[in-house]
Amino acid sequence: MKLLKTLTPVLAAAALFGGVAWAEFRFPMPEFQSGYTYPEMHTPMPGRTNDLWDTVLLAAALGLAAWLVLKRRSRPAVFGLTLCSLAYFGFWRQGCICPVGSMQNVAEGILGVEVVSIAVLSFFLLPLIFALFFGRVFCAAVCPLGAIQEVVAVRPVMLPRAVDRVLGFVPYIYLALTILAVSTGSGYLICRYDPFVGFFRLGASLNMFLAGGVLLLTGLFIGRPYCRFLCPYGVLLGWMSRFSKWHASITPRECIQCRLCENACPYGAINIPTPDKTPLTAKEGARKLGVLLALTPILIAIGALTGLFSYPMLARIHPTVQLASRIAGEEAGRYQGMTIESEAFRAGVKTQDELYAEAHAIRADFKWKTALCGAFLGLVIAVTLASLSMAGCRDDYETDRRACVSCARCFPYCPVEKDEVAVAEQKT
């Protein structure tokens, strides 16, 4: 206060001379007599952003992974590449930017909120395009999040099919929420709740460390829990991989039905043969199709309605909505004191009515977008039901193209492969 007292005459003088055009400029800038020159400001340019080099490396790693999985068929080599990716994309580049998170930038780019650099765009697209041709080789050996889980999966057990299917629905919910959050400007959920980036950076909040630790501990026994039951990018990769041109196969030639690979996949991505199943007759098929077609709009409607009723809860992830409810609470005397946010708001020029109007608009935005998300999830359930009931007949052990991460774990189990190697060795 003593300081303020000393300053008052200065302020008064400054105001009197009217030299202050900007509220901040309380004092006139000095005119030096001693030949003083202003020191340079230190404003270093960014050293490494997400530049072209990372894009090139990503493409090279994807190409190498595809070759190792499809041509070399070597599990140790794939695992070696996994370790390299973990070291570079994980610990050296500190897990950012990753293709998983880049989908949020791309979503913002499509919505016109943000400009997307070519590097980010290529990080998003390259793994998808590779999945379209070679399966999910990105998950196998390039993704740092997948790599850290691949390393810890030492004693994986197989989950019951039903549990796998039900938990496998969670990534779709996560995907819908992510897009919802991005489209409403609520932030990047994938990045905020990235369980492993804390390990890569050797620094995170306690909660995220705990979440990452729990996932890694789970990963000791349940293979790749994040990839299978959370990763929203895996959903997109699965869609691409479903229609991939080439894909890792358990056996290099013809399956001899030896059943040795039956328990080889810790990720539940091997489809077992269904020899007893007879193909549906045309009549049965038509009836089933009819039921599914009737069920689809019902499921979509249920999803949309759920969204319509749950949107106020979801809207709370938006910071402006949080602030509005905090301010309203403070005005009603429900809270003691102020948070930094409410203090900053009260110091600013925005009025409370403006804030409430803004929050109201955001809630309205959430309403129809949440309904859309619900409808999407309803559609996913319908398609899943269809794929379950319409599943065709299989004679051989095959990889489930959607779920298979092309990790090559099943290759050493196949005796045909070993036989081939032995023959080749005999020849030489």
Place this chain on the structure above:
Amino acid sequence: MSTDKAIRRRDFIRAAAALGVGGALWKAAAPASGATVWQIDPQKCVQCGRCATECVLNPSAVKCVHSYQICGYCDLCGGYLQPSAKARTTGAENELCPMSAISRTFIEDPFFQYIIDESLCVGCGKCVKGCALFGNSSLYLQVKQDLCVHCNECAIAKACPGDAYRRIPAEEAYLLKTRTEGGNAQE
């Protein structure tokens, strides 16, 4: 015949998917430009102190910068001295900066120069607040781009109560205050 058809259908689906992905690329890349970086808009900063605590780096990539051109070179500096300071000296008990990162040197009567040692600064913004209250606001916080790891979602931006963080083109990586003819502070 039927296998031929199946293969063709599969190819069609694949081509359609590739086309869809390509379309998304085109749409998203339409406003494309170079890389972006996070930066603080000094006009919006409320000096809450979170820059020092929320950054994934420790110490934070946010540092205080000094626009010498708009500094008043005051003897009685609101950014350097504590409000309760007994004397206008470089004594540690008078300094506002908890890290003692600002050095004060005499230039000519009655002007003093204040230089920030970036290696000591933690980005707490105490001096920024002092300078905003009693000075020309020539001290303000900026993200130092050589230190920043360029997170996809800046942890400080998410926690900033003043909404002062935004992405700007990497070529012009700072939002600096300069003096213009009219005497207005500008970015």
